[in-house]
Amino acid sequence: MARFQYVRFKVSWTAILTLAHFTYLLVGATIFQILEREAESNNRNHFQLEKLHFLANYTCLDGPALEKFVQVILDVWEKGVNPSGNSTNPSNWDFSSSFFFAGTVVTTIGYGNLSPSTVSGQVFCVFYALCGIPLNLAFLKQLGKCLTIHLGRLERGMVSVVPHKQTVEALAVSLFFITGSLLFLVIPPLLFSYVEGWSFGEGFYFTFITLSTIGFGDYVVGTDPGKEYISLYRSLAGIWIIFALAWLALILNMGARTMEYAIGLTHPGFKKQKEEEDVSSSTIEDTSNM
Amino acid sequence: MARFQYVRFKVSWTAILTLAHFTYLLVGATIFQILEREAESNNRNHFQLEKLHFLANYTCLDGPALEKFVQVILDVWEKGVNPSGNSTNPSNWDFSSSFFFAGTVVTTIGYGNLSPSTVSGQVFCVFYALCGIPLNLAFLKQLGKCLTIHLGRLERGMVSVVPHKQTVEALAVSLFFITGSLLFLVIPPLLFSYVEGWSFGEGFYFTFITLSTIGFGDYVVGTDPGKEYISLYRSLAGIWIIFALAWLALILNMGARTMEYAIGLTHPGFKKQKEEEDVSSSTIEDTSNM
Ligand SMILES: [K+]
Ligand SMILES: [K+]
Numbered sequence: 001m002a003r004f005q006y007v008r009f010k011v012s013w014t015a016i017l018t019l020a021h022f023t024y025l026l027v028g029a030t031i032f033q034i035l036e037r038e039a040e041s042n043n044r045n046h047f048q049l050e051k052l053h054f055l056a057n058y059t060c061l062d063g064p065a066l067e068k069f070v071q072v073i074l075d076v077w078e079k080g081v082n083p084s085g086n087s088t089n090p091s092n093w094d095f096s097s098s099f100f101f102a103g104t105v106v107t108t109i110g111y112g113n114l115s116p117s118t119v120s121g122q123v124f125c126v127f128y129a130l131c132g133i134p135l136n137l138a139f140l141k142q143l144g145k146c147l148t149i150h151l152g153r154l155e156r157g158m159v160s161v162v163p164h165k166q167t168v169e170a171l172a173v174s175l176f177f178i179t180g181s182l183l184f185l186v187i188p189p190l191l192f193s194y195v196e197g198w199s200f201g202e203g204f205y206f207t208f209i210t211l212s213t214i215g216f217g218d219y220v221v222g223t224d225p226g227k228e229y230i231s232l233y234r235s236l237a238g239i240w241i242i243f244a245l246a247w248l249a250l251i252l253n254m255g256a257r258t259m260e261y262a263i264g265l266t267h268p269g270f271k272k273q274k275e276e277e278d279v280s281s282s283t284i285e286d287t288s289n290m
Numbered sequence: 291m292a293r294f295q296y297v298r299f300k301v302s303w304t305a306i307l308t309l310a311h312f313t314y315l316l317v318g319a320t321i322f323q324i325l326e327r328e329a330e331s332n333n334r335n336h337f338q339l340e341k342l343h344f345l346a347n348y349t350c351l352d353g354p355a356l357e358k359f360v361q362v363i364l365d366v367w368e369k370g371v372n373p374s375g376n377s378t379n380p381s382n383w384d385f386s387s388s389f390f391f392a393g394t395v396v397t398t399i400g401y402g403n404l405s406p407s408t409v410s411g412q413v414f415c416v417f418y419a420l421c422g423i424p425l426n427l428a429f430l431k432q433l434g435k436c437l438t439i440h441l442g443r444l445e446r447g448m449v450s451v452v453p454h455k456q457t458v459e460a461l462a463v464s465l466f467f468i469t470g471s472l473l474f475l476v477i478p479p480l481l482f483s484y485v486e487g488w489s490f491g492e493g494f495y496f497t498f499i500t501l502s503t504i505g506f507g508d509y510v511v512g513t514d515p516g517k518e519y520i521s522l523y524r525s526l527a528g529i530w531i532i533f534a535l536a537w538l539a540l541i542l543n544m545g546a547r548t549m550e551y552a553i554g555l556t557h558p559g560f561k562k563q564k565e566e567e568d569v570s571s572s573t574i575e576d577t578s579n580m
Contacts, residue, residue: 014432021429028392028418029385035411037383040371043407047366047373054359060350069344070373073363076337078508081330083337083360093327095319102318110504112402117333117508121325122495128318129502139311142304205412212419214400217507218368218407 079117082225096234100222103238106132107245109210111217143246144253151176177251184244185211192221195233211244369407372515386524390512393528396422397535399500401507433536434543441466467541474534475501482511485523501534 055061073083082092091097092114101114105128116122155172159165185207193203198219206219222234345351363373372382381387382404391404395418406412445462449455475497483493488509496509512524 014436017425017429017432021425024422024425025389025392025396028395028422029389031414031418032391032406032411033383033385033388035408035414036388036406037381039408039411040369040381040383043366043369044371047362047371050362054355058348058350058355060348065344065348070363072337072340073360074367074373076333077364077367079330079333081334081337083364091327091330093323093330095323098323098326099315099319101322102315105318105504106315108398108502108504110400110499110506112506112508115506115508116322116326118325118329119491121322121329122491124321124325126495126498128321129498129504132314132318133502135307135311135314139307142307146304201409201412205416208416208419209400212398212423213503214395214398214419215505216400216402216405218402218405 096231097222100234100238102128102132103241104215105129106136107213107241108133109213109215109241111215111220113217113220113223140242140246140249143243144250147246147250173254180247180251184240184247188240188244192237195229196221196224196227210241211248213245386521387512390524390528392418392422393531394505395419396426397503397531398423399503399505399531401505401510403507403510403513430532430536430539433533434540437536437540463544470537470541474530474537478530478534482527485519486511486514486517500531501538503535 051066055063055066076083097114103109104111105125108129116125151172154175155168158168158172189203189207190200192198192206193200196203196219198206202219206221209216209219221237222229341356345353345356366373387404393399394401395415398419406415441462444465445458448458448462479493479497480490482488482496483490486493486509488496492509496511499506499509511527512519
């Protein structure tokens with residue numbers, strides 16, 4: 001009977017997750033569509049009007065010629081060249097941009113405002129990412145360890161001042177969390193918004209999309225061709241990304257542990273069942289490792 | 291003395307990783323620049339010629355007017371509207387595209403060929419990703435477990451036929467690896483290349499950039515406005531992404547375990563040192579968890 005219940009639980013857990021995942025995607029798709037469709041349609045109509053306006057003003061032009069020119073602009077844009085301005089524009093592949101690009105590859109952010117367009121560039125990119133992603137993960141892990149050690153030191157320093165241990169622990173973790181949030185999640189978006197001329201909301205949106213490693217590339221710092229950036233700006237953004245990712249990984253790790261601990265306290269049965277499941281699957285793995 | 295050596299090892303490990311990481315980024319930046327800069331310059335010159343040609347053919351146009359029009363095209367493109375064709379183009383936010391977009395958010399691929407342009411869309415996207423990314427990870431983990439269980443069953447089935455256990459184990463893992471590679475890494479790129487009119491190299495590049503979750507968005511399946519896709523095509527691509535990611539996570543996990551095992555066999559000292567380090571850092575963590 002217990003075994004029957006256990007099997008039923010396992011089957012239903014997979015089924016529940018599958019159902020939840022697909023429902024989540026369907027709901028998301030519906031809401032995104034509702035939110036974005038009208039704005040898209042407005043933008044589209046506005047552009048058609050602009051096009052008609054342009055054709056009416058310059059009567060030597062005909063529709064097909066303009067369409068052909070639009071296609072030329074899109075082709076060159078997709079190859080990573082900014083079509084506005086003349087050929088004295090700074091290159092997209094100057095060293096600091098190339099460095100920033102390498103960073104977005106190994107962190108798997110991949111904004112895509114720059115991407116290799118030659119075959120050799122694409123082949124190199126594949127092998128570069130193959131080695132670079134594990135290296136970056138190892139680096140972030142080591143960075144996280146260093147941060148933990150500093151947190152430990154801070155705690156021991158505070159223990160020597162305040163004798164109550166649990167208060168010190170809570171204080172140290174709060175301090176770590178608050179300082180990190182300010183340093184990595186609040187100050188940088190404010191700075192980016194100021195430099196790039198974005199609203200604060202856009203700055204926070206950019207921060208979230210970057211640190212979740214989604215990296216749409218709709219907002220990228222240091223890429224406005226109409227702006228003069230100080231040379232350190234892009235490098236600072238790169239360093240921010242690395243440290244913020246390490247800090248975030250640490251916080252998420254702490255959160256997951258706390259949650260597991262809390263679940264273990266409130267639902268002892270759940271943890272036992274989980275362990276049983278782990279044992280059964282590890283038995284299979286042991287068989288395969290023998 | 292031993293303690294001194296241990297401290298030196300720990301310091302140098304962090305230093306080595308930091309140095310390795312930054313060297314790797316610098317080398318990557320240099321090579322990407324060398325590979326891409328010439329192609330960019332060629333594209334740029336070619337485009338300037340096209341622009342001059344266009345101005346010479348349509349004499350009623352002047353340079354500034356054309357520049358202004360180019361800017362209008364870029365603005366509308368950045369808002370996610372395809373400027374070529376007329377307003378009867380299919381919407382970018384039809385349901386299947388929106389579903390595919392939701393999938394690229396929760397897997398953190400984020401191609402960015404579509405991205406929310408309204409404030410409400412961006413706010414929703416942030417909260418959607420906050421819940422969706424952990425849900426997707428849980429789903430991939432469960433899917434990986436199911437795959438492992440099936441592998442275990444396959445092994446047990448083979449054990450009943452062939453009595454030698456280690457041969458069976460090697461065979462089962464190879465079969466799992468080869469079948470998975472064919473199903474997830476070889477057949478899909480061939481199919482995508484065929485449907486999208488890409489070269490095989492481009493198809494493999496797209497596959498790698500997708501499954502590494504970098505997602506530049508320079509190649510995305512099902513987005514060519516000049517092509518008629520069957521309605522299942524984008525959904526199939528989405529299902530491929532989910533299963534391939536689960537399979538890859540499992541393979542990487544297996545690989546990491548095998549490597550750790552091999553390092554433990556060949557460098558027993560390395561593992562001991564690693565363990566010592568883990569103990570020392572976990573002592574600190576224990577202090578903070580008390
Ligand atoms: K990404
Ligand atoms: K991306």
